[in-house]
Structure formats: C-alpha cells, structure tokens
Amino acid sequence: MELQVQVQVGKHLTFFLGKEDYGIPILKVKEIIGMMEITYVPRTPEFIKGVINLRGKIVPIMDLRLKFGMSEKEYNERTCIIVVEIFINGVERQLGIVVDSVSEVLNINEKDIEPAPKFGANVADNFLTGMGKVKDRVVMLLDIERVVNSDEMVNLFETQNNEVTVNE
Amino acid sequence: MFNFNNMKLSLKIASGIGLVATLFIILGVYTIINLSKINNDVTDLSAKYVPLVESMASIEKVYLKANLYSKAYVTRADEKSYKNAEKYINKTNEEIHKLEKQVDKFQNMKSMIERLEEFDEFLQEGKSLLKKMKEKNIELDKLMAEANEYGKALSYDLTVYSTIQSQKIKKDIKSNKPLNIVSNRIIKMLFADNSIDIIKTYRINALKAIIKNDNLYMKDNLVNLDKIYSEVDKILTMTTKDVDRNKLNNIKKNLKNYQETVLKIVKTRLKLDELEQNREKVSNNALAFTELLSIDGFNSIKTNSTNAGQVQKTVKDFIFAGLVTCVLLAIFGCWVIISSITKPISKIVEKLNNTSNAVTEVSGQISSSSQQLASGSAEQASSIEETSSTLEESSSMVKQNTENTNQAAGLAKQTKYAADKGYSEMTEMMDSMQEIKKSSDEIGKIIKVIDEIAFQTNILSLNAAVEAARAGEAGKGFAVVAEEVRSLAQRSAQAAKDTAGIIENNINLSEQGVYVAQRVNSSLSEINDQAQKVSELLDEVSTASQEQAQGISQINNAISQMEQIVQNNATTAEQGANAADSMSVQAVNMKNIINELIVMINGANKSTIADQYSNVSVQEKKSVPNRIKKTAQITIDKTPNKPVSKVKKNLRSNNTKVVSPEDVIPLEDDTEGF
Numbered sequence: 001m002e003l004q005v006q007v008q009v010g011k012h013l014t015f016f017l018g019k020e021d022y023g024i025p026i027l028k029v030k031e032i033i034g035m036m037e038i039t040y041v042p043r044t045p046e047f048i049k050g051v052i053n054l055r056g057k058i059v060p061i062m063d064l065r066l067k068f069g070m071s072e073k074e075y076n077e078r079t080c081i082i083v084v085e086i087f088i089n090g091v092e093r094q095l096g097i098v099v100d101s102v103s104e105v106l107n108i109n110e111k112d113i114e115p116a117p118k119f120g121a122n123v124a125d126n127f128l129t130g131m132g133k134v135k136d137r138v139v140m141l142l143d144i145e146r147v148v149n150s151d152e153m154v155n156l157f158e159t160q161n162n163e164v165t166v167n168e
Numbered sequence: 169m170f171n172f173n174n175m176k177l178s179l180k181i182a183s184g185i186g187l188v189a190t191l192f193i194i195l196g197v198y199t200i201i202n203l204s205k206i207n208n209d210v211t212d213l214s215a216k217y218v219p220l221v222e223s224m225a226s227i228e229k230v231y232l233k234a235n236l237y238s239k240a241y242v243t244r245a246d247e248k249s250y251k252n253a254e255k256y257i258n259k260t261n262e263e264i265h266k267l268e269k270q271v272d273k274f275q276n277m278k279s280m281i282e283r284l285e286e287f288d289e290f291l292q293e294g295k296s297l298l299k300k301m302k303e304k305n306i307e308l309d310k311l312m313a314e315a316n317e318y319g320k321a322l323s324y325d326l327t328v329y330s331t332i333q334s335q336k337i338k339k340d341i342k343s344n345k346p347l348n349i350v351s352n353r354i355i356k357m358l359f360a361d362n363s364i365d366i367i368k369t370y371r372i373n374a375l376k377a378i379i380k381n382d383n384l385y386m387k388d389n390l391v392n393l394d395k396i397y398s399e400v401d402k403i404l405t406m407t408t409k410d411v412d413r414n415k416l417n418n419i420k421k422n423l424k425n426y427q428e429t430v431l432k433i434v435k436t437r438l439k440l441d442e443l444e445q446n447r448e449k450v451s452n453n454a455l456a457f458t459e460l461l462s463i464d465g466f467n468s469i470k471t472n473s474t475n476a477g478q479v480q481k482t483v484k485d486f487i488f489a490g491l492v493t494c495v496l497l498a499i500f501g502c503w504v505i506i507s508s509i510t511k512p513i514s515k516i517v518e519k520l521n522n523t524s525n526a527v528t529e530v531s532g533q534i535s536s537s538s539q540q541l542a543s544g545s546a547e548q549a550s551s552i553e554e555t556s557s558t559l560e561e562s563s564s565m566v567k568q569n570t571e572n573t574n575q576a577a578g579l580a581k582q583t584k585y586a587a588d589k590g591y592s593e594m595t596e597m598m599d600s601m602q603e604i605k606k607s608s609d610e611i612g613k614i615i616k617v618i619d620e621i622a623f624q625t626n627i628l629s630l631n632a633a634v635e636a637a638r639a640g641e642a643g644k645g646f647a648v649v650a651e652e653v654r655s656l657a658q659r660s661a662q663a664a665k666d667t668a669g670i671i672e673n674n675i676n677l678s679e680q681g682v683y684v685a686q687r688v689n690s691s692l693s694e695i696n697d698q699a700q701k702v703s704e705l706l707d708e709v710s711t712a713s714q715e716q717a718q719g720i721s722q723i724n725n726a727i728s729q730m731e732q733i734v735q736n737n738a739t740t741a742e743q744g745a746n747a748a749d750s751m752s753v754q755a756v757n758m759k760n761i762i763n764e765l766i767v768m769i770n771g772a773n774k775s776t777i778a779d780q781y782s783n784v785s786v787q788e789k790k791s792v793p794n795r796i797k798k799t800a801q802i803t804i805d806k807t808p809n810k811p812v813s814k815v816k817k818n819l820r821s822n823n824t825k826v827v828s829p830e831d832v833i834p835l836e837d838d839t840e841g842f
Contacts, residue, residue, distance in 0.1 A: 013630065
C-alpha cells in the first residue's frame with residue numbers, strides 16, 4: 001500500500017501523552033469530555049477499554065497510551081476523553097480516545113510543519129502526518145484514522161455495527 | 169576392709185614381729201618333726217638294719233665254711249671234715265633262727281622270713297644228705313675192708329695152691345710120675361699164678377679207679393675175673409682129691425664174694441656220687457639264697473637310707489626356703505613397720521617444724537602488731553575526739569539544712585502553681601489552633617471546587633473552540649470568545665492553585681503549632697509532676713533531717729562509748745604484745761623439742777637429714793612470713809584509720825543519701841528551659 005502523507009494545515013487540538021505533545025486536526029474532534037464511567041466489553045483487545053454512554057449514544061473508548069505501546073497510567077481528574085469522528089470502511093464512526101490531558105487549540109502554519117522523519121520502513125510513522133513546531137516545542141501531528149484503521153478496529157466496529165443493526 | 173595404716177603403732181610392731189615369730193615357730197616345728205623322722209630312720213638303720221645285714225653276712229660266712237667243709241668231706245671222707253661241716257651247718261641254722269627273730273620285728277620283711285625258712289629247709293636237706301653220705305661212707309669202708317679180706321684170702325688161697333702144686337710137681341718129678349700128671353700139675357700151678365696175676369691187676373686197677381673216682385671202670389673190668397671161674401672149673405675137672413676140690417671151691421666162693429662186694433662198693437660209690445650231686449645242688453641253691461639275702465639286706469638299707477636322705481634333703485630345702493622367706497618377710501616387715509612409723513612421724517615433724525617456725529614468726533608479728541595496735545588505739549582516741557567535734561559541726565549543718573529545705577518546699581509549690589496555669593493556657597491555645605486547621609481545610613475544599621470549575625471551563629472552552637472551528641468562518645468570533653474563556657479558566661485555575669499552596673502551607677504551620685503546643689503541654693504536665701515530687705521529697709528531707717539530728721546525738725553517745733572501748737583496746741593490745749612475746753619464747757622451746765624429735769628419728773649422726781628439715785623450714789620461713797606480714801600490714805593499716813574514716817564516710821553518705829534532689833530532678837537544666 002502506497003503511503004500517502006497528507007499534510008494537514010490549520011487548527012489542531014493538542015494533548016499530552018506522558019511528556020510529549022500530540023496534535024489532531026480540530027475538524028476530526030467531535031467533542032471533549034471528562035472521564036466517565038467506562039463499561040468493559042469482554043473479548044476485546046487490551047487497548048479497548050470498553051464503551052461509554054455519551055448522551056444516549058454508545059461510543060467505544062480506546063486508550064491511546066496502550067495503543068502506542070506505552071505503560072498504562074491510572075486515570076485522574078486531568079484525564080480526558082477526546083471523541084473523534086472517523087471513517088471506517090466509508091462509514092463515519094465516533095471513537096473516544098483517552099489522553100493524559102488536553103492542552104489547547106493551536107493554529108499551525110504550513111511553514112511550521114515538517115514531515116515526519118523516516119526511520120526505515122517503520123509502521124509507527126504511518127500514524128504521523130508531520131512534526132509541528134510551536135515555539136520551542138514539537139507537536140507530533142497524528143492521522144487518527146490511520147491509528148484506528150487497523151484490522152482489529154475494523155473487526156470491532158463491524159461487530160458493533162451488527163449489533164446496532166440487530167437492535168434497530 | 170582391714171587397713172594396716174589405721175592400726176595402732178604398737179599393734180603394728182607386734183603384728184609384724186608376731187608374723188615373723190609365727191613363721192619361725194612353724195618352721196621350727198616342721199624341722200623338729202622331720203629331724204625326728206630322720207633320727208628314727210637312722211636309728212632304725214643302726215639298730216635294726218645293720219645287725220640284720222651283719223647277721224646276713226655272718227650267715228653267708230658260716231654257710232660258706234659249712235659248704236667248704238662239706239666239700240672237703242666229700243673229697244676226703246674223713247671224720248674231722250664231717251664234724252666241722254656239721255658244726256657249721258648247725259651254726260648257720262642258729263644264725264638263721266637269730267635272723268628270723270630279728271626280721272620278725274620288721275613289718276616290711278615278711279618275704280624274707282619265708283625265704284629264710286626255705287633256706288633253712290635247704291640247709292636241713294644238705295645236712296641229711298651229709299648224714300646219708302656219712303652212712304654210705306661207713307658202709308663203703310666196711311665193704312672195702314670186706315673186699316680186701318676176700319681179695320687177700322683169695323690171693324692167699326691161690327698162692328697156697330700154687331706153692332702146693334709146685335711142691336707136688338717137684339715131688340712128682342722126683343718120684344717120676346707120669347708126664348701127664350706133671351703137666352696137669354703145671355697147668356694147675358699156671359692157673360693159680362695166672363689167677364693171682366689177674367686178681368692183682370684188677371685190684372691195682374680198682375685202686376686206680378677209686379683214686380680216679382671211675383666207678384664204671386671197676387664194674388667193667390670185673391668181667392676179667394670171670395675167666396678165673398672157667399679156669400677153676402677146668403681144674404676142677406682135673407682135680408680128684410676132695411681136699412683140693414674144696415680148696416678150689418673155696419677159691420671160687422671167695423672170688424664170687426669178692427666180685428659181689430666190689431659190685432656193692434661200685435653201687436655205694438654211685439649212690440655217694442648221686443648224694444654228692446644232690447648236696448651240691450642244695451648247697452648251690454643255699455648259696456644263691458644267701459646272696460639273695462645279702463642283696464635284700466643291702467636293698468632294704470639302701471631304700472631306708474635313701475628315704476632318710478630324701479627326707480633330709482626335703483627338710484633341708486624347706487628349712488632353707490623357710491629361712492629365706494622368714495628373713496625376707498622380716499626385712500619387708502621391718503621396712504614396712506619402719507616406714508609406717510617413720511614416714512608419718514617425719515611428715516608430722518616436718519609439719520611441726522614448719523608450724524613452729526611459722527608460730528615463731530607469727531608471734532613476732534603479733535607482738536609487733538599488738539604494739540602497733542596500742543599506738544593505733546591512741547591515734548584512734550584522738551581521731552574520735554576530732555570526730556565528735558566534726559559531729560557538732562554537722563548537727564548545726566543539719567539544722568540549716570532543715571530551714572533550707574522548708575524554703576525549697578515553698579518554692580516548689582509556687583513552681584507547681586505556675587506550671588498548672590501554663591497548662592490551662594496552653595490547652596486554650598491548642599483549641600484555637602485546631603479551629604485554624606479546620607477552617608484551612610474548608611478553604612482547601614473550596615479551592616478544589618474552584619479548580620474543578622476552572623478545568624471544566626477549560627474543557628468547555630476547548631469544546632467551544634472545536635465547535636467554532638467546525639462552524640468555519642461563522643464561528644470565527646466565537647472562537648475568539650472561546651479563547652478568552654479558556655484563558656480566564658486557566659487564570660482562575662492558576663489562582664486556585666496558588667491559593668491551594670498557601671492554604672496548604674497554613675495547614676502545615678497550624679499542624680506544627682498544634683504539635684509544639686502538645687509537646688509544651690506534656691512538658692508542663694511533667695513540670696507539674698516533678699514539682700509535686702520535689703515538694704514530697706523536700707518533706708522527706710525535712711523528716712530525714714530530724715532523724716539525722718537524732719542519729720547524730722546517738723552517734724555522740726556511741727563515740728563516748730567508743731572512747732572507752734579504745735582505751736580498753738589499748739590495754740588489751742599491750743597484754744596481747746606480752747602474750748605474743750611469751751608465745752615466741754614457747755615457740756622457740758617447741759622448736760628445740762622438734763629438733764630433739766628429729767635427732768631421735770634420724771639419729772644424731774645423720775645431721776644431713778636434720779639439715780634437710782632445717783632447710784625446708786628455712787624455705788618455709790621465706791614463704792610463710794611474707795604472707796603473714798602482708799596480712800598483718802593490711803590489718804595494721806586498716807585498724808587505726810578505719811573508725812574515723814568510717815564515721816566521716818557515714819556522715820557524708822547520710823547527707824548524700826537522704827538529700828539528693830539533684831539525682832531525682834535535673835533542676836538546673838529545667839530552669840534554663842524556662
């Protein structure tokens with residue numbers, strides 16, 4: 001599959017995972033909520049924490065730390081869920097991403113974005129659309145759809161889809 | 169168990185000597201018994217066996233003589249020999265009877281009597297044989313005489329006949345008678361001469377045979393005489409005259425008689441020979457018996473003497489062994505007794521010597537120490553005076569103490585009151601502190617709420633920004649508002665954070681204040697307790713001081729008594745010194761006595777051993793007095809100083825022991841704290 005790097009310019013919502021700044025395009029963000037009660041769903045991958053009831057809508061929750069292979073951290077009052085809208089197999093879906101804390105909404109210009117460095121044929125860099133330079137910090141710009149769009153996620157959403165159809 | 173060492177000395181000696189004496193007595197008794205046995209044997213030997221053997225020898229001697237005479241009689245056949253033989257045989261017989269009587273006394277020689285009887289039988293047989301021989305000899309003599317007569321008569325007759333015939337021949341020749349008559353006469357004469365020759369020859373041969381003792385020869389040659397018969401018969405035929413015929417018949421008859429007599433002689437001689445042979449046999453047997461007898465005698469003597477010798481040897485050996493054991497036992501017993509007596513005595517003497525030396529030394533020490541004691545007593549008296557003055561001082565000090573104590577008690581009560589006041593104020597302060605802490609906590613809660621609100625506002629502003637972004641151009645203004653709201657939220661969050669820090673600090677400080685107040689509180693309560701204790705202790709001190717005052721008055725009494733006692737002590741010490749002097753004199757006396765004892769035990773000559781004792785005593789002197797001196801010095805050093813120092817010590821200890829507030833409460837430290 002050909003790698004297609006689409007540099008996204010404009011406003012980004014930045015958040016922290018550990019000490020690092022990450023950014024996702026603000027148009028992908030549906031809403032930001034504090035930590036809620038998560039209902040555990042059995043037989044799901046480790047990074048899927050379960051589902052929440054967001055104003056009558058079931059939204060699956062993914063711990064980005066676990067997804068990125070970082071050590072798990074206990075949730076506190078700063079922990080937030082960023083609800084993003086993504087397209088899986090052409091269907092728009094909502095997904096909650098657990099991050100350490102949300103930071104701010106930044107406008108990153110094109111000149112401040114540099115492509116992600118290629119460390120060989122690494123899969124990890126597929127997630128990154130570029131490196132944003134803000135003052136003397138670096139914000140890793142994530143392509144959230146790529147992060148989510150792996151086989152496991154597809155399967156997960158398919159089952160969810162089925163269930164939804166059954167319910168309807 | 170019986171123990172030799174525990175016995176009395178006299179009993180020991182007596183037992184040792186008694187043992188040796190008993191052994192000697194046993195030895196002596198045994199020796200006497202065995203010597204008497206030997207004596208019996210020897211007397212037996214001399215009194216019985218020797219005569220026995222003597223008589224046996226005499227029997228042999230006598231019998232040998234008898235035998236000799238018997239033999240002589242056999243060869244000679246004379247009366248003297250016979251008589252001698254008979255005499256000696258009788259003598260032998262007598263001797264045998266004597267011997268039999270002697271042998272009868274011995275129990276162990278019954279066989280000899282039998283043997284002797286047998287011998288006697290042989291003797292009797294020999295005697296009877298000899299008698300028979302004598303008879304035969306008489307008979308033989310008779311027969312010989314007879315034969316001789318017959319022979320003579322025959323010779324005479326024949327000679328007469330021959331002469332008659334020769335005369336007749338002469339007559340016939342003269343008368344010229346016919347020739348045949350003359351020839352007959354010549355034949356007759358020749359016959360007579362011839363017969364005479366034959367008889368003569370025979371008689372000569374017979375004599376030779378008798379001398380040669382050849383009896384058979386006589387008998388064999390007797391046949392030669394038979395010729396005469398035929399000649400006589402021939403002549404008888406020629407003879408006609410009766411006178412001549414008678415003569416011839418007479419000759420014939422005489423010849424026959426002679427022949428018969430000779431035969432008888434031969435027979436008798438044969439008989440004699442036989443008898444002689446028998447006698448010889450008997451006598452040989454008898455001789456063999458005599459030999460046996462003498463051998464028996466010698467054997468008996470030999471056995472007897474060897475028995476005696478053996479007994480003697482065993483006795484000798486026993487006596488030798490007994491003597492050796494007795495001597496060894498005596499030596500050993502002497503050694504044991506001597507060692508058992510002298511060893512303990514020497515040990516005792518050695519100990520006595522040491523002890524007397526020690527006593528001498530000690531008595532010297534005692535005298536010097538008692539003198540020192542006397543001087544010490546004087547010192548003591550002066551010390552006691554000092555003590556009594558010191559006591560007066562201390563009684564005044566005790567009074568002052570009591571006053572001071574009362575003052576101290578008042579101060580302690582004040583301290584306690586102050587401490588109580590401080591405690592109640594501190595409690596109030598603590599309550600205030602607690603309230604401060606409580607309100608600080610509340611403020612913290614409020615600030616947390618503010619922080620929460622700021623956070624939520626932040627999220628809201630972000631959501632607003634998102635929404636504004638989504639709205640595109642239309643939301644631009646809204647985005648600005650959202651930004652502002654966000655910055656406000658951040659500011660309020662920051663403010664809340666700062667306030668929270670301040671409040672937290674406040675809380676910490678108030679907590680510290682509470683902690684310090686608690687500590688102060690506990691210290692105050694401690695002060696309270698200790699002030700209580702101080703007042704109690706001071707009460708005790710005042711009572712103790714009163715007791716002390718009483719005690720001091722008692723001590724005063726005691727010291728006045730002590731003065732008296734010290735005076736008594738001084739006099740007693742002097743007496744003790746005198747006694748020690750006399751004791752040292754006694755000790756010297758004792759030493760002399762011990763030296764005498766040493767001389768008695770070891771002898772005056774063996775001065776080396778006495779020196780040894782004295783050396784030992786010198787060594788002991790070196791070692792013992794040092795120890796005594798040390799102890800004496802210690803006592804001397806102690807005795808004069810002790811009472812004074814003790815009294816002082818007691819005073820001091822009383823002071824320190826009863827009144828020791830410094831030990832109980834570290835007052836100075838606490839005052840600094842205040």
